[in-house]
Amino acid sequence: MKKVYVKSFHALSALSEAPDLKRYVSPIDARRMSSIMKKIVVTSMEALSKAGLETPEAVIAGTGLGCVENTEALLMSLSGVSGKPLRPTDFMQSTHNTIASLIGIRTHSHGYNVTYSHHFLSFESALMDGWLRVASGKCSSALVIAAEETSEVLAAMLAKIGYDGSAGSDTAVSIVLTDSPEGALCELESVSLTAPKEGESYVDRSEIAAKYGENLCVTALGACDAIEKIAAGGSSRIIIFNRPPFKEGCATVRFSALCGN
Amino acid sequence: MAQESFKRRIVVTGAGVVSAVGVGKAETLASLRAGCSGLDAVKYLQTDRTEFPVGEVKLTDEEMVSRLGLDPAVPVTRTILLGVLALKEALDEAGLGDLSAVPFVNGTTVGGMDRSERYYRDFISDRPDNNEYLALHDCGTTTDRIASLGRPGKIPFAWATTISTACSSAANALLLGADLIRCGQAEAVVAGGSECLSSFHLNGFDTLMIVDREPCRPFDATRAGLNLGEGAAFLVIESEESALRRGAKILAVLAGCGNACDAFHQTATSPDGEGPYLAMKQALEESGLSPADIDYVSAHGTGTPNNDTSESAAIRRIFGENLPPLTSAKAYTGHTTSASGSIEAVFALLQLQENFIPVSLNFSEEDPGCIRPYTGGPHREIRNILSNAFGFGGNDSSIILSRV
Structure with a gap:
């Protein structure tokens, strides 16, 4: 298996400044796209541009709930609450793969294109697949996206089933993986949907959520912090342990510094 | 290793x-x-x-x-x-x-x-x-x-x-x-x-x-x-x-898979079926089989004017004049959407085991823009099946199942 490297990333979180949407989204597109879609376009184009890449060989997205604004409009219509007919846009955008599909179209990427939707583990599922693509030599680059949209209605709903997501905000993260250490920020050693080994020290999901606010893909922000810290020489190895607050499963992601090559 | x-x-x-x-x-x-x-x-x-x-x-x-x-x-x-x-x-x-x-x-x-x-x-x-x-x-x-x-x-x-x-x-x-x-x-x-x-x-x-x-x-x-x-x-x-x-009975071989993105439109497929073509090509490459080895194509074949035309174009690009028999399971099951890829893989498994092709239902009039599906008659022994599943957003995949 080949080694896998992180070439670049771009993240938008509650702590980020408002992005310059106009740079990547035309006024016509802006009218059609939900706010989370616009953010995903920004993070993906920024990450690709930092990586010096126009067309990634794979686009892999992870999103637990997809485009919430469109899904809410869809459910308001289907349940008869809004009394409005269903709009084709809301139907199309409420399928989770609309994110990776849009980025595929925008980057003219005819390569591997897959979307994961596994609640709190969507990001790690996508990252694991990206790692697999590059490690197996099937792709030399992969764009991995994590995105979650929030809304007041959704936060209230989630609170009813014991998940306090009210402090979170829309989150979009794009990470470019490559098979070359040249210009890379760090190595992505491994991604598994299992717990860390006995005795391994790790950054826990709860620490990341304390910084950014609870969000289904908050560990993607933790991953970006880890990559940045390693790239700046502040650490040689960081392991992130994602233990979802109330769902089955967990994930472990290991980043390490480039080893002198 | x-x-x-x-x-x-x-x-x-x-x-x-x-x-x-x-x-x-x-x-x-x-x-x-x-x-x-x-x-x-x-x-x-x-x-x-x-x-x-x-x-x-x-x-x-x-x-x-x-x-x-x-x-x-x-x-x-x-x-x-x-x-x-x-x-x-x-x-x-x-x-x-x-x-x-x-x-x-x-x-x-x-x-x-x-x-x-x-x-x-x-x-x-x-x-x-x-x-x-x-x-x-x-x-x-x-x-x-x-x-x-x-x-x-x-x-x-x-x-x-x-x-x-x-x-x-x-x-x-x-x-x-x-x-x-x-x-x-x-x-x-x-x-x-x-x-x-x-x-x-x-x-x-x-x-x-x-x-x-x-x-x-x-x-x-x-x-x-x-x-x-x-x-x-x-x-x-x-x-x-x-x-x-572990001495398990082997039912079939998953010989190859392909995934490509049409990168054309959120809900429609490109006229030349670029995504479907690339997915089928990759599956063939991974399997090491040539198009001539494929004995039957289980088409995505949803019955929409757009899908069937572009899928036909893509299949013709792969197989040329020597088209294997083709049917769509959609007239049997309806479009089972997210599950269709594995449902039709099990259909393919049964066809490999029993050496048969289900006849195309509801077919009566040939479309010059489409491949004429199989409606009965003698066919080759079914050893290798190519099965297509295409999704919204140009998420196109193909798998090949082979007899043991």
Whole structure:
């Protein structure tokens, strides 16, 4: 298996400044796209541009709930609450793969294109697949996206089933993986949907959520912090342990510094 | 060593299927052989859109709960129930025993949407009514609950994840499973998909004006759209060494998979079928087979004017003049959306075992822009089958199953 490297990333979180949407989204597109879609376009184009890449060989997205604004409009219509007919846009955008599909179209990427939707583990599922693509030599680059949209209605709903997501905000993260250490920020050693080994020290999901606010893909922000810290020489190895607050499963992601090559 | 493992043969040692043409492989085989469609008027889904024929699994939720021996007091969704029916059949056949090292990959798009659209009024209220269904809404929870065979609690698998690429979800689950084995990340994987019919499907696809009020007519000149269906199928796939080591019966070989993005439009396919072409080409390359080795194509063939034309164009680009016989299962089951990739993989498995091709239903008039589907008559021995599953957003996948 080949080694896998992180070439670049771009993240938008509650702590980020408002992005310059106009740079990547035309006024016509802006009218059609939900706010989370616009953010995903920004993070993906920024990450690709930092990586010096126009067309990634794979686009892999992870999103637990997809485009919430469109899904809410869809459910308001289907349940008869809004009394409005269903709009084709809301139907199309409420399928989770609309994110990776849009980025595929925008980057003219005819390569591997897959979307994961596994609640709190969507990001790690996508990252694991990206790692697999590059490690197996099937792709030399992969764009991995994590995105979650929030809304007041959704936060209230989630609170009813014991998940306090009210402090979170829309989150979009794009990470470019490559098979070359040249210009890379760090190595992505491994991604598994299992717990860390006995005795391994790790950054826990709860620490990341304390910084950014609870969000289904908050560990993607933790991953970006880890990559940045390693790239700046502040650490040689960081392991992130994602233990979802109330769902089955967990994930472990290991980043390490480039080893002198 | 790693390079060697990339060449590992992936075999199928268990399969389970549920669709409008039958619950389990025996009923399914009988329907496909007899040319019996499962399309009918809406009977089980709560909807006022009764003008569309649909391919429903002929069981109520209550009947499935009872058949599976689940507690009727514990809330569950139809996607979960269909999934558990198929998963149990696959696991029983494979006899893996301990699943603690086996990943589970499920493909779904709607998850618990059938309940969410029914109870959304409660969800957005302050009342706790139907909160249980709110917790079952998302795709990942649907997968976890199928993995735990319908009961809340710990899953018996090493881990689980969910692929959501619309109508190619289950095909991509098989692809991920094969890659996990090939890259030495697992010896065996259970992969497939589950999707129940919902208003999300009926009303949603209708906004795109591609749902036919008559039974669908794939590749026919008069085709006017798709019919929606539902179902689930899971396959137990493993390395050949693993299957031989534990003396499991090998049902077929998963010879190759391909995934490509059409990168053309959010809901339509490009006229030259670039994504479908690339997906089929990749699957062929991975299998080491040439187009001439393919004895039958299980087309995506939804019956929409757009899909069947572009799929035909892509198939012609791959096979040239020597087209293998082709049919679409959609006239039997309706479009089972996220589950179609694995449902049709199980159909292919049955065809390899029994050496037959189901005749094309509802075909009467040839379309010069489309391939003429198989309607009966002598055919070659069925050794290699190419099966297509294409999704919204240009998520196109192909898999090749071969006789042992």
